[in-house]
Amino acid sequence: MARKAGSDGSRTAEAIRAAGLRLIYEHGYEGMSLRDLAQAVGLQPGSLYNHIATKQALLFELVSGHMCALTEALDAALAGVEGPLARLDAFVAFHLRYHLDRKMEVFVNNSELRSLEPDNRAAITAMRRDYERRLADILATGAAEGVFVVPDVPVTSYAILAQLTGVASWYQPDGRLNAEAIIALHRDLVMHGLTGRRIPTAGG
Amino acid sequence: MARKAGSDGSRTAEAIRAAGLRLIYEHGYEGMSLRDLAQAVGLQPGSLYNHIATKQALLFELVSGHMCALTEALDAALAGVEGPLARLDAFVAFHLRYHLDRKMEVFVNNSELRSLEPDNRAAITAMRRDYERRLADILATGAAEGVFVVPDVPVTSYAILAQLTGVASWYQPDGRLNAEAIIALHRDLVMHGLTGRRIPTAGG
DNA sequence: GTCATAAACGAACGTACGTTAGTTTTTATA
DNA sequence: TATAAAAACTAACGTACGTTCGTTTATGAC
Incomplete structure (x- = not known):
């Protein structure tokens, strides 16, 4: 046997990325063997190459691809939203919604940075900083306008990001609370945490 | 060569645990070879056994040892503290202080659960639930007394834990903010998030 | 219809892995 | 001081790893 009938390079490449994400999520980067990966997509090990x-x-493709898509989607979600309160609200809702359905990507991005070679790791770290800066900017603007109480912008933004991203580690789509309820709960926690007062929301 | 002069079993065992923690933190469980570990403690691979x-x-020893020590220390920190506000305050301060100096333990505990065999993983998961329940109890009591606004106890406790534990991933002992400032910042975030109003603190 | 290329195959290379076995030397007990 | 136990050694077992190589078959452009 050699080339298979109906084989398509782009479809195979996508299958490799999907199976690779799942296997790295389940066994870690070092724990996933290329033989396992090849078997998951129905290939011989050498064919992966x-x-x-x-x-x-x-x-690196998996991790950087996730970061690119995430940042791009955030910019789209924040486009045209004015004022630190509304922008923070939009950030929280976007970040949660995006992460709720991507628990594998999130876990791999957080636990396999160490498995990236130095240059690759530096590139990902820079992309993360780029994303985090968008939240920091919102906090800094809100603090300057007296809307938020932010004793320290970087640490506060790390705290908020950790809280929101953490949802990906326990969320189940068929769980007790639906996505909207989870988003509302976190938005209140964050808003009250920063303002020290209850914020009336449109949804009630 | 055979047994080394001055060799002591308990000291070697402790060195293995310490080096093992560091190597798993740096390379992951699958990425750490016992040959690397043996070299780190100055032994031949077979001698590890x-x-x-x-x-x-x-x-399993590393992960369960951490969970045991953590829970025991929490119980000591909460002993005699009465009332949900004071107990939450104590919980936040304890959890942060304990995690600030243990970034390797925290990372390994969060990223290597998947590397535990099923029985071992189940044991650790049970220990985590046991720890998390202590926070959930504080929140539930506070909600029942009308001190906290907690729309959902489990999700709120996950959110708080994620926020606090996340500090371990970026904290550096020689960083810009000291431990006390970081603790104060997070305590305010959590307290305001749950109460919707500013809480005067003893420290000002 | 020809033919370059894409996409798969089977087989192997050299290395590293977790672990076991048997041996040797130090330490502690009586 | 004899001796059992502890703690190290050397050597090796069988397996699995990431990757390379040459080959074979299907596809798509002219």
Whole structure:
């Protein structure tokens, strides 16, 4: 046997990325063997190299792809939203909604930074800073306008991000609370935490 | 060569645990080889087996040891503290202080649960639930007394825990803010988030 | 219809892995 | 001081790893 009937490079590449994400999520980067990955997509191990350069390159693709999509989607969600209160509200809702359905991406991004080679890790770290800066800017503006109480912008933004991102580690789509309820709960926690007073929300 | 002069079993075992924690933190459980570990403590690979049963047993020892010490220390910190406000305050301060200096333990506990064999993972998960229940109890009591606004106890406790535990991922002892400032910032965030009003603190 | 290329195959290379076994030397007990 | 136990050694077992190589078959452009 050689090339299979109906085989399509882009579809195979996508299947490799999907199975790779799942296997790294389940076993870790070092714990996933390329033989396991090949079997998951129905290939021989060597055939993977028609679609990936190295195992390390696959990890970097997965992690950087997630960061790119995340930042791009955030910018779209914040476009046209004015004022620190509304922008923070939009940030919280976006970040939660985006992370609720991507628990594998989130876990891999947080636990496998150490498995990236130095240059790759530096690139991802820069992308994370870029994303975090958008929240920090909202907090700084709100603090300057007297809307938020922010004793320290970087630490406060880390605290908020940790709280929101943490949802990905326990959320189940068929769980007790639906996504909207979870978002509302976190928005209140964050808003009250920063303003020290209850904020009336449109939803009631 | 055989047994070394001055060698002491308990001291070697402790060195193995310390080096094992660091290596798992740096390379992950699968990424740490027992040959690396042996070299880190100045032994031949086979000699490790005088002190550990298997590589898996070492991981379980590290993770469960951390959870035991954490829960025990929390109970000591909460002993005699009365009332949900004071108990939440004590919980936040304790959890942060304990995690600030243990970033390796925290990371390993959060990222290597998947590397535990099923029985071991179940045991650790039970210990985590036991710890989390203590926070949930504080929140439930506070909500019943009308001190806290808690639309959902489990999700709120996850949110608070994620926020506090996240500090371990970026904190540096020689960083810009000292531990006390970080604790104060998070205590305010949590307290205002739950009460919707500013709480005067003893420290000002 | 020809033919370059894409996409798969089977087989292997060299290395590293967790673990076991048997041996040797130090320490502690009586 | 004899001796059992502790704690190290050397050596090796069988397996699995990431990756490379040459080959084979299907696809798509002219």
